[in-house]
Amino acid sequence: MTEKELKVKPIKNGTVIDHIAGGQALNVLKILGIGADADVSLSLLMNVDSKKLGKKDIVKVEDRELKEGEVNKIALIAPGATINIVRDYEVVDKYEVDLPDMIIGVIRCQNPSCISNTQEPIKSRVLVKGKNPVVLRCVYCEQPITENIADYLI
Template identity: 60%
Template sequence: MKKKELKIPLIKDGTVIDHITAGQAVKVLHILGIPEKTLDSIVSVVMNVKSKIGKKDIVKVENRELKPEEVNKIALIAPKATINIIRDYEVAKKYKVDLPEEIVGIVRCPNPNCISNTREPVESRFRVISKDPIRIKCYYCEREPDNIADNII
């Protein structure tokens, strides 16, 4: 019997998040609220695909056009990600993620005594102080996490 290749079908309408840092796709899904916010969409995830610049992950979300405000947060862990809006099978729009100036509720402050860790209603809040390399500083206690990907809530 011949082995069949598994092919991911093209999507008609939706969003392709390409050039995700290899290994970060699951955290990207978590930050985007997938599957909770996309219960009616088919989502395909491909990890460790070979590309010109080394390995990468790809996420494809059907029937949902992710807006820059929703998707820019993933620049924290996938700074080279490209967003492709697909309409009628074609790439209708393409842009690179751009880190917002503030990151609220995604990264845990490494300081156990920080108000964002000790008082329940206080969400974590970081200011972006450098985009390349990415550096963020806690709005409350000024601590800088040294590994952002490991501190995703």
């Protein structure tokens, strides 16, 4: 890290989500269900320079180790994001997020005529047809979901 980027001090324990596409940090928090009322200490860096992405966001969640199944959802909007688990200032685990083959109850179908957008007792289900770029397909109406994915987060 350069001196300029050291605006936020390293965390002692917790999770650092790095390499989030620039501007997507707030959507990452939305997917993780971490809102303003969440009882965690958070640091957000947005639109910092990145060799890999041009601009990237970083989210640091203190004193909470996010589980792999929990964070993989963020690959929907940040396919190349990396997860660092930090204990006593040391990175003890690091991996790239990876979408599963099917996503349930996280993203609604873009098709207003789809049965999954009605009051039926079902959760939305989408198949992951491509991971980077992300291409999804609704299990019910089979319509593809490729653009503005963040707008359809439940």
